[in-house]
Each structure stands twice: as structure tokens, then as C-alpha cells.
Amino acid sequence: AQSVTQLDSQVPVFEEAPVELRCNYSSSVSVYLFWYVQYPNQGLQLLLKYLSGSTLVKGINGFEAEFNKSQTSFHLRKPSVHISDTAEYFCAVTLNQGGKLIFGQGTELSVKP
Amino acid sequence: GAVVSQHPSRVICKSGTSVKIECRSLDFQATTMFWYRQFPKQSLMLMATSNEGSKATYEQGVEKDKFLINHASLTLSTLTVTSAHPEDSSFYICSATGFLGANVLTFGAGSRLTVL
Numbered sequence: 001a002q003s004v005t006q007l008d009s010q011v012p013v014f015e016e017a018p019v020e021l022r023c024n025y026s027s028s029v030s031v032y033l034f035w036y037v038q039y040p041n042q043g044l045q046l047l048l049k050y051l052s053g054s055t056l057v058k059g060i061n062g063f064e065a066e067f068n069k070s071q072t073s074f075h076l077r078k079p080s081v082h083i084s085d086t087a088e089y090f091c092a093v094t095l096n097q098g099g100k101l102i103f104g105q106g107t108e109l110s111v112k113p
Numbered sequence: 114g115a116v117v118s119q120h121p122s123r124v125i126c127k128s129g130t131s132v133k134i135e136c137r138s139l140d141f142q143a144t145t146m147f148w149y150r151q152f153p154k155q156s157l158m159l160m161a162t163s164n165e166g167s168k169a170t171y172e173q174g175v176e177k178d179k180f181l182i183n184h185a186s187l188t189l190s191t192l193t194v195t196s197a198h199p200e201d202s203s204f205y206i207c208s209a210t211g212f213l214g215a216n217v218l219t220f221g222a223g224s225r226l227t228v229l
Contacts, residue, residue: 104156
């Protein structure tokens, strides 16, 4: 079975500072990896995904993530955050495109002025 | 492209009544739809997977008689919470997967159910 662990439940940062949201996964087979953002009382918006190829994936809103197979990690980064980045971020895995997603516990990113 | 509409966005009902939530793929045919439940400050937990024209597959611990899922067409799946109780209050989110030039997987905006 697959599982996802987001190592930080809350990450407070100041505006324009860099941020890294950590995600580790467990699976005995190859998986696809995703990062989603959720604003209060809204659905999920896809930030980026890793399917294959280059391990550095660039997404929307200036976010990027790096797939590290040896460390089974898929950490999300942004070099300079904005107040508007304040939201909940979820890492997720699936065995196949279009399959059911297994989500991590979520990381609440709070950007302060 | 790949838009999923979920309705209603908010619903309040009395204990003991049933509530139906719709999930529609607007511009693609959804071969599979997924229903998730999210409690406050928690992650999304998969409830069931539904394929058009067949019975839904429920995750362990999810009561299929309480959470009725129907996927009658390639663009519509419904979740009916039967005899709702306050503990059923939650945020329900659907996602749909299909093909629109490429494989797509899109989430609806969610439905907040409050049972009084």
C-alpha cells in the first residue's frame, strides 16, 4: 500500500522568504506524485505533478518540486512567498494517472507580512 | 478545460433527512469519479470510487447504505447522504478523471454539509 507523510503540519514564514514544504512517500512500486493547494472552503487546485522524466518539476504560482527516488521525497519549494500563498497544501500519490489519490495530512502555510 | 462542477456548495439539513450532492464534468466525459470527505483541519479521505454504469467501490469503513453513490452517466455522479446525523457534517469533494486531449483529473469545489 502507498502512504504519504507531510512532515510539517504548519509552516509560518514571512513574506518574500523562501519556503519548503516537505513530503515523503512510501510505495513498493512506482507512483505519480502531486501537490495541491486548497484555499478555505474551496476544492483542490493542482500546483504541479511528477509523472516521469525530469525530477525537477515546475508548477503554477512560482512553485517547484523535486522528485528524489532514493529518499522517496517530493518536497515543494518557492523562492519567495506572497501573502496570497497562505493556504493548505497537500501532497498526494497515485499508482496510475486518473487513479485514486492518497493524500498526506496537509501543511498549513501561513505567510506573514 | 477539464471543469468539474459540484452542487450545492453549501447545504444545511435537519437530522434524519437525506441530502444529495451532484458532481458534473462539464467539458469531458468522466470515466471515473471519486468522492472524498474532509473534516476540519484534516486531509481528504477517499470514500468511494464510481465508474459509469457500475456499482461504486467503497473504501473500508465507509457505509455504502448511508452514502449512496450513483454514476448514471459519463458526466454525472451523485452522492446521497441518507438519514444524515450531525456527525456526517463535513466537506465532501468529488474528482473526475477522463480524457480531454490528455488524461485529466480535476476536483470539484466541494460541498459543505451541516446537519443540525
